[in-house]
Amino acid sequence: MVKSARYDSNGLKKGAWSEDEDNKLRAYIQRYGHWNWALLPKFIGLSRSGKSCRLRWMNYLRPNIKHGNFTKEEDDLVIDLHNKLGNKWSTIAMKLPGRSDNEIKNRWNTHLKKRVQSDHNVSSTEHLGTLEYDQANSKENTVNKTDLQHQPDVENLLAGVSSGSPSYSSLTEISSCQLSGSDCALFSDLTPQTFDEELEDNFWSDPFLTDIDAITPLGNKLLSPFNFVNEFSSQYSSQDLMMTDECLWSMMDSYVENNIFIN
DNA sequence: AATAGGATCAACCGCTGCGAA
């Protein structure tokens, strides 16, 4: 149910995301965070708009995102919050961890709106237990296994959050995390699987860093693409900075590998 | 088996708000 891929007049790809694009975007953001959505696709080598990348990440690729499986409790909460807040989907989404505003909006438009309307006539779900409700929604509860293959385990993720080992202020902070210098390896060699394996040991235990300033234990800044570009743009002309994505990646990786920091 | 029409949901589009210059 996705829009077929096509290219617009600016050469930007539209429509369905390929697995390769997903992998690139996920791996990049897990490593560097989303420091600038507009420039990010260039660094990844994607022919997508920043908007499209942001949307894909927020609605689909975030580590803690859930698909399908709206429980009766979630539905009730959406209805209750919609009753109080109206179409403030992002606000409602904040109350439902793992659910994107887009998914909640779709859920409302396709199911809950009708349910609320029919409830005005018959309070049909009052006598449905949770099990019966789940069974009634079994079609919707079909989880896309392909989607889950590349997702970190949500339960572990949440357990990690609640255990307090890393101190997160919110789940959204997880989505914009970055790795410390010790985690860095040549990204180009990583498949999603090996990337996840590599992260497994210390991904959730390492401190999370802000999108732009990756603070090392020494208090120096690790070169994120943001300060990488800033650093180089101060030394070279824009002509000099016309480099291929591969070249950029290579340079960044060599910086990371050699622990070269800027203050 | 074919197909028409409804349902679903990922993705797009346009707009607003906000911070920086």
Added chain:
DNA sequence: GTTCGCAGCGGTTGATCCTAT
């Protein structure tokens, strides 16, 4: 005070799936 660029939001679209006939 104005302009610009970016992030985020909510409405809408359209490709695909599902179901009834």
